[in-house]
Amino acid sequence: MSGGNGVLGIFLTAYRPSVTFLTYGPRRMKILLVASEGAPYSKTGGLADVIDGLPRALQALGHEVAVLLPRYHGNTIRSTLVSSVTIALDDRLRFPAIVEGQAIEGVRHLFVDDPEFFDRAGLYGDQNGDYPDNAERFAEFSRAAVECMKRVWLPDIVHCHDWQAALVPVLLRTQYAKDAVVRSLPTVLTIHNLAYQGVFPPTALRRMGLPDSLFTIDAFEFYGKVNLLKAGVVFADYLTTVSRRYAKEIQTAEYGAGLEGVIRNRADRLVGILNGVDYGTWSPEADKLIAENYSVHNLAGKAACKKDLLARLRLPEENLSRPLIGIVSRFVAQKGFDLLAEIAGELMKEDVALAALGTGAPEYEELFRGLAAKYPRRVGAKIGYDNGLAHKIEAGADIFLMPSRFEPCGLNQIYSLRYGTVPVVRATGGLDDTVQKFVTGTRQGTGFRFESYSGAALLDCIRTALKVFRDEQAWRAVQANGMNKDYSWRASASAYVTLYEAARRSRIPRGVGSSN
Ligand code: ADP
Ligand code: GLC
Numbered sequence: 342m343s344g345g346n347g348v349l350g351i352f353l354t355a356y357r358p359s360v361t362f363l364t365y366g367p368r369r370m371k372i373l374l375v376a377s378e379g380a381p382y383s384k385t386g387g388l389a390d391v392i393d394g395l396p397r398a399l400q401a402l403g404h405e406v407a408v409l410l411p412r413y414h415g416n417t418i419r420s421t422l423v424s425s426v427t428i429a430l431d432d433r434l435r436f437p438a439i440v441e442g443q444a445i446e447g448v449r450h451l452f453v454d455d456p457e458f459f460d461r462a463g464l465y466g467d468q469n470g471d472y473p474d475n476a477e478r479f480a481e482f483s484r485a486a487v488e489c490m491k492r493v494w495l496p497d498i499v500h501c502h503d504w505q506a507a508l509v510p511v512l513l514r515t516q517y518a519k520d521a522v523v524r525s526l527p528t529v530l531t532i533h534n535l536a537y538q539g540v541f542p543p544t545a546l547r548r549m550g551l552p553d554s555l556f557t558i559d560a561f562e563f564y565g566k567v568n569l570l571k572a573g574v575v576f577a578d579y580l581t582t583v584s585r586r587y588a589k590e591i592q593t594a595e596y597g598a599g600l601e602g603v604i605r606n607r608a609d610r611l612v613g614i615l616n617g618v619d620y621g622t623w624s625p626e627a628d629k630l631i632a633e634n635y636s637v638h639n640l641a642g643k644a645a646c647k648k649d650l651l652a653r654l655r656l657p658e659e660n661l662s663r664p665l666i667g668i669v670s671r672f673v674a675q676k677g678f679d680l681l682a683e684i685a686g687e688l689m690k691e692d693v694a695l696a697a698l699g700t701g702a703p704e705y706e707e708l709f710r711g712l713a714a715k716y717p718r719r720v721g722a723k724i725g726y727d728n729g730l731a732h733k734i735e736a737g738a739d740i741f742l743m744p745s746r747f748e749p750c751g752l753n754q755i756y757s758l759r760y761g762t763v764p765v766v767r768a769t770g771g772l773d774d775t776v777q778k779f780v781t782g783t784r785q786g787t788g789f790r791f792e793s794y795s796g797a798a799l800l801d802c803i804r805t806a807l808k809v810f811r812d813e814q815a816w817r818a819v820q821a822n823g824m825n826k827d828y829s830w831r832a833s834a835s836a837y838v839t840l841y842e843a844a845r846r847s848r849i850p851r852g853v854g855s856s857n
Contacts, residue, residue, distance in 0.1 A: 617828055
């Protein structure tokens with residue numbers, strides 16, 4: 342895989358300690374992943390796929406892995422491990438339980454169970470927007486994570502994800518700094534998306550049970566507000582992002598969302614590790630949700646999948662011969678659909694059809710509803726969340742469109758490579774790292790890319806793809822190039838293991854286990 346070992350190679354050359362630690366070589370580790378969502382229990386986006394695939398890959402490498410999630414609506418459990426953990430938030434005490442669900446391929450699934458906080462309609466909000474008590478909810482979750490480590494399962498390394506778990510490294514180095522059990526636990530914080538930082542008014546600090554003394558520029562303070570991700574970035578032992586390119590981008594003003602300086606200060610502890618794919622779930626050979634399985638050796642089933650997708654979206658079969666552009670996305674500004682809105686009229690003058698699935702901002706939902714109404718024979722759109730349809734679009738479309746303004750990793754373009762659904766992407770973040778430009782002459786490359794964030798560049802790029810589509814042999818080549826790529830989790834999981842070992846070494850007091 343392009344993202345994993347290469348980066349870590351550089352990283353280890355640059356940061357390998359000058360001493361040799363004889364007692365801390367590679368060995369079986371106990372690894373705890375703390376995150377706010379994880380498939381199959383809860384999902385709003387790619388984070389859930391990562392919290393499903395990475396732990397299983399780590400377990401397969403011989404480690405002992407557990408995942409800690411909030412227990413949301415509908416999550417079934419098997420047993421209660423601790424019926425009440427005392428969590429202090431401001432002047433109130435709360436008493437979540439630590440419960441356990443079904444282990445998945447040996448990975449334990451633990452939950453923080455507080456129905457009042459987590460048994461709600463949405464994970465982070467509802468139709469009125471974010472829940473107003475998100476700071477307290479995820480402060481309780483992070484505090485319960487530390488208590489879970491003390492009382493249920495003490496790991497060798499704790500790997501936290503995004504702002505919702507960013508408090509864990511902060512707690513370990515501040516309020517728990519004198520706790521003999523957890524104070525030296527090594528921590529890794531992965532930033533899946535810098536657009537979400539967990540920013541709250543200054544009063545949130547007390548509501549999370551934290552002292553005002555942490556409201557400083559070196560901890561939570563961020564332009565007069567409290568920023569959870571920032572504090573996590575400051576206190577974690579190591580930081581990762583989900584592609585190499587994004588690890589560089591977030592150190593710039595354009596992509597750093599105000600945290601570029603803080604991140605640059607920690608650049609020596611930051612590494613980009615590309616997400617992997619679980620091909621057991623996302624491949625045309627194994628997918629149980631598509632009309633017919635197929636592979637790079639025999640693409641016949643792909644035509645059946647296209648037919649099925651058209652029927653599902655109530656589009657006529659005349660589209661079977663037309664290039665069908667697929668979209669599966671959260672509809673948020675990040676994903677670049679303002680560019681599509683800009684060029685939709687011109688695009689629809691081409692001989693193309695569109696299959697779109699997504700939900701989010703009303704203006705983008707309207708965009709796709711409007712296109713479906715205007716071009717009922719060529720545009721099918723479903724507004725909503727539908728995992729089955731997401732798989733059908735991956736398999737049934739010819740082209741997969743991701744014109745993102747920024748994209749930390751992006752999973753759908755990696756899935757679509759394997760399905761022979763050629764990606765058209767803006768060359769940013771993980772899209773840049775995973776899609777290589779197709780060159781007709783050499784028949785090398787896996788997709789089509791554009792650089793400048795403009796409607797004209799997008800339209801131009803789609804037109805290039807459509808031209809290649811009309812050349813059947815060239816199209817087979819670009820499809821096969823993508824289908825033959827391997828982005829499975831194994832290489833990325835190994836890169837994380839190397840990083841966990843570095844984090845553990847960084848926590849060993851000087852002189853211990855060293856040769857000098
Ligand atoms: P992000 O995490 O920014 O949303 P990714 O590409 O990393 O982007 O991951 C998106 C994941 O969420 C994929 O598994 C995709 O199939 C899924 N997804 C996004 N929107 C929908 C939807 N409307 N219905 C079903 N699955 C969706
Ligand atoms: C975020 C990013 C996406 C990434 C996913 C999983 O949601 O937007 O690019 O693939 O996290 O890391």
